[in-house]
Amino acid sequence: MTEQSAVTVSEVLVERRAGVQLITLNRPHAKNAINENVARAVAAAVDELDADDDLRAGVLTGAGGVFSAGMDLKAFLKGERPSLPGRGLCGITQTPPRKPMIAAVEGWALAGGFEIMLACDLVVAGRGARFGVPEAKRSLVAAGGGALELANRVPRALALEMLLTGDPIDAARAESAGLVNRVVDDGGALDAACELAGRIAANGPLAVAASKRVVLESPGWGQDRWERHAEIVEPVLGSEDAREGATAFAEKRDPVWRGR
Structure with a gap:
């Protein structure tokens, strides 16, 4: 049984599961690309996570078998910005939540989607998951935290390879590099992440x-x-x-x- 949260909007779903907050990017038709509405809803959910004593940990995931393909370029061209001043992309890349956050990744985590995953503390991934920062292929820089934080999570040589080539890596390589905590069968990342979050939530x-x-x-x-x-x-x-x-x-x- 889940309890729907007041911050739920159609493009971001927020639930409570026994002390764990589940945030789901819900734009599968757009590969869960991040627009301003998504960014503000995620930020509001994270604020609720930190403020509510009954919530002990969070899980961030994407609907439809994809974590997130990054910033919504159509929305960007209309003038939308999925970053909050002083807080970064989705309100979490510069100011991550005080409480633990776990990313449950299926499919692609690319560009801004990869960067909001980096803002999470732990990562559980399906075997078919792929991770990448392809910005250099378009003469862009991973400015939402990828270039700044990736080398803090994986060896410097791998961070440079990913940033300079723009090529993705698979879940097995991400796990061996320490970027991913657990690799599970495809379709099982969310359940495994919620189980891990529950173990954290049981602690002081x-x-x-x-x-x-x-x-x-x-x-x-x-x-x-x-x-x-x-x-x-x-x-x-x-x-x-x-x-x-x-x-x-x-x-x-x-x-x-x-x-x-």
Whole structure:
């Protein structure tokens, strides 16, 4: 049973599944190309994810067997921009959600579609999935985060190969490079991603958020990294949830998290 969210629009569907928010790009006729309406709806859904204590993780996917073919060029020519000021493409490439987000990829994740996938923390893909940043083939640059972030997710040589040739890679190569966490049979990416999100959602929300924050922020820290690490970690270690986790373990029961 799913509960439809108030932010649902026809081109972006948003559901709740036991603490997991599912966001579906719903333009299969256009290979889930991203227009301004899609961008604003995804941003609103992500804002809901971070604001709602009952939501612990998110899954982003595309309808119709395709993740996303990127920016809607027809909408672009009409003057639409699928980026939000200060937030980036779909409101997530510059300011990703505080809570974990998993991309469930079937088919193509190209250009802007690939870049919003990069804004996700984990990726589950069908075996037939393909990933690419083809902008250089049109004398463009992957400006939505591809050129900036890809080398942080895969070896530099592979990032350069993808960016300079514009050629896609398959799911097996993406997994071997560390871009994809799990490869499953075609058609199974969404279920596998929701299962993974459910395992995350079962953990202490303060610990999950702090762990993600340390991983994302620490590469820019200097000699004071342990002090900055402590600023994030110590409040979690002293929280009610930390005491509840230890108590539940001792009592051999499931913990009840309160987020404080």
